[in-house]
Amino acid sequence: MNQISFQTANFVARPTGYEMNEGWLQGDTATQAHFRPIETFAGRFDELLSDVVALGFEAIDLWSAHLHAAWASDRHIAIARELLERRSLPVLSLAGGFGGSLAELEGFCRIGRGVGCTILGGRTPLLDGELDGATELLERYGLQLAIENHPERAPAEVLEQIGDRPGVLGTVVDTGWWATMGYDPVRAIEELRPHILHVHLKDVLHEGLPHETCKWGDGIVPIEACVRKLLELGYEGALEIEHEPEHEDPSEACREMLGMLRAWLGRDGSAR
Numbered sequence: 001m002n003q004i005s006f007q008t009a010n011f012v013a014r015p016t017g018y019e020m021n022e023g024w025l026q027g028d029t030a031t032q033a034h035f036r037p038i039e040t041f042a043g044r045f046d047e048l049l050s051d052v053v054a055l056g057f058e059a060i061d062l063w064s065a066h067l068h069a070a071w072a073s074d075r076h077i078a079i080a081r082e083l084l085e086r087r088s089l090p091v092l093s094l095a096g097g098f099g100g101s102l103a104e105l106e107g108f109c110r111i112g113r114g115v116g117c118t119i120l121g122g123r124t125p126l127l128d129g130e131l132d133g134a135t136e137l138l139e140r141y142g143l144q145l146a147i148e149n150h151p152e153r154a155p156a157e158v159l160e161q162i163g164d165r166p167g168v169l170g171t172v173v174d175t176g177w178w179a180t181m182g183y184d185p186v187r188a189i190e191e192l193r194p195h196i197l198h199v200h201l202k203d204v205l206h207e208g209l210p211h212e213t214c215k216w217g218d219g220i221v222p223i224e225a226c227v228r229k230l231l232e233l234g235y236e237g238a239l240e241i242e243h244e245p246e247h248e249d250p251s252e253a254c255r256e257m258l259g260m261l262r263a264w265l266g267r268d269g270s271a272r
Contacts, residue, residue, distance in 0.1 A: 001236070002230075002231075002235070002236060002237065002238065002239050002265065003058075003059050003090075003092060003237075003238045003239070004057065004058070004059065004238070004239050004240075004241065004258065004261055004262070004265075005057065005059040005060055005061050005092045005093075005238050005239070005240045005241070006052045006055065006057040006059070006060050006061070006240070006241055006254060007060075007061045007063065007095060007200065007240050007241065007242040007244075008048060008052070008060055008061065008062055008063045008066050008095075009061075009063035009065070009095060009096070009242070009244055010241075010242060010243055010244050010250045010254060011031075011048070011051075011250075012024065012027035012028065012031065012063075012065075012244050012246075013027050013244070013245065013246050013247070014027075014031075014249070015027065015030035015031050015033070015034045016030050018245070018246070018247050018248055018249060019247065020246040020247065021246075027065075027246075028065045031063075031065040031066065032065050032068055032070075032071070035065070035066055035067070035068075036068075036071045038073065038075060038076060041076055041079055042079050042083065045066070045067075045079065045080055045083055046083050048066065049083055049084065049087050049089055050087075051251070052089070053087055053089065055251060055254055055255045055258065056255060056258050057089075057241075057254075057258065058088075058089065059089065059090045059091075059092050059238070060089060060090075060091055060092070061091070061092055061093045061094075061095045061121065061198075061200075061238075061240050062091045062093075062094050062095065062115060062117070063095050063096055064094060064095065064096030064097065064098070064108065064111075064122070065096065067080055067111055067115070069098075069099065069104055069107025069108045069110070069111060070104075070107070072107070072111055074114075077110070077111060077114035077115065078114075080114070080115055081114060081115050081116065084115060084116070090116065090117075091115045091116060091117040092117060092119065092198070092238045092240070093117055093119040093120065093121040093146065093172070093198050093238070093240075094108060094111060094112045094115070094117055094119070094120050094121065094122075095121045095122055095148075096108075096122045097122055097123055097124065098120055098122055098123070098124040098126075098145075099124060099126075100124070100125050100126065101126075102126065102130055102133045102134065102137060105124055105126060105134060105137055106137050106141075108120060109137055109138065109140075109141040109143055110141070112141065112143050113141050113142065113143065117143075118142065118143055118144060119143065119144050119145075119146050119172075119197055119198055120138070120143055120144070120145045120146065121146040121148055121172040121197075121198050121200075122146075122147075122148050122172075123147060123148055123150065124145070127147070127161055127169075131163075131165075135165055135168045135169070138168045139168055143168075144167075144168055144169070144170055144197055145168065145169050145170070146170050146171055146172035146197040146198045147161055147162065147169065147170070147171050147172070148171070148172045148174050148177070148200070149171065149173070149174055149177050149178060149181075149188075150174070150177050151181075152181065153181045153182070153183060154183060155183075155188050155191040155192050156191075158171050158192060158195075159191075159192070159195065162195055166194075166195060169195075170195045170196065170197035171192055171195050171196055171197065172196075172197060172198040172199065172200055173185070173188060173189055173192060173196055173198075173199045173200065174200040174202060174242075175188075175199070175200065175201055175202050175203075175221050175223065175226050176200070176202030176203060176204040176211065176213055176219075176221060176242070177202070177211065179203075179204050179207060179219075179220055179221045180204055180207060180208065180209065180211045181207075182207050182208070185221060185222070185226050186222060186225050186226055186229050189226060189229050189230060189233070190229065190233070193233045193235070196230075196235060196237065197237060198237055198238055198240065199226075199230065199235070199237065199238065199239050199240060200240045200242045201216070201223055201226065201227070201239055201240060201241055201242060201257075201261070202221065202242040202243065203215065203216045203217070203218065203219035203220070203221040203223055203243070204219045204220060204221060205218070205219045205220070206219070206220060207220065213242070213243045213244050213245060214243065214245075215243060215253040215256065215257065216257050216260060223260075224260075224264055227239065227261065227264050227265075228264070231265075239261060241254055241257050241258060241261065243257070
């Protein structure tokens with residue numbers, strides 16, 4: 001059964017008061033500054049989880065800014081795992097950028113294993129120059145790296161990165177980024193299916209940059225068609241709900257999208 005998860009990066013603009021006027025890095029920096037102090041970490045992390053659970057979600061994808069390798073101590077990780085277990089809230093993937101050195105990647109591997117997930121869903125430039133070292137680390141920690149499409153314009157570019165290491169490398173399909181880059185996300189799902197480890201279900205307002213997310217149905221991505229194609233192809237992995245607005249709280253939109261996805265999956269009493 002496909003688990004449904006909430007991407008905690010949906011709250012990227014929250015520490016700015018939803019006035020993220022300087023782009024993604026502003027929200028990332030503010031989020032890390034908010035969660036880094038160990039003295040307040042437990043309360044702030046538990047508040048994050050409480051808000052997600054209140055929306056009706058039963059799993060999360062943990063964005064790296066909420067627990068980052070640059071500062072996450074063993075104590076941070078232990079607190080996070082305890083709070084996640086207390087709420088019976090599994091982490092289906094660690095999401096974000098995983099650094100440009102093997103030491104940084106290992107830090108994220110440590111976090112991933114520490115919170116009990118098996119997938120790193122994001123990107124690292126190490127695949128271009130340190131492929132052997134990166135895959136050795138992933139194998140040692142029992143993790144897979146799901147490459148998230150961002151600059152790629154066609155699935156062939158992702159498949160080239162996966163190469164001959166499908167056991168440890170795969171992809172997380174970001175439907176919004178495929179649409180941003182002008183590629184049909186349903187077609188991308190068809191072409192990438194054997195390598196899909198995870199899925200980010202995201203709608204965007206238009207093709208091309210800037211990458212502006214929106215509630216499903218308000219943009220150009222055929223989200224329901226993407227879900228139906230995944231089911232048709234026998235995908236049984238997680239389906240993540242993602243919407244990261246810069247100037248508004250996405251909570252109610254995410255609650256609505258959760259209801260939509262449950263209906264498509266036949267989990268609200270309706271027929272699939």
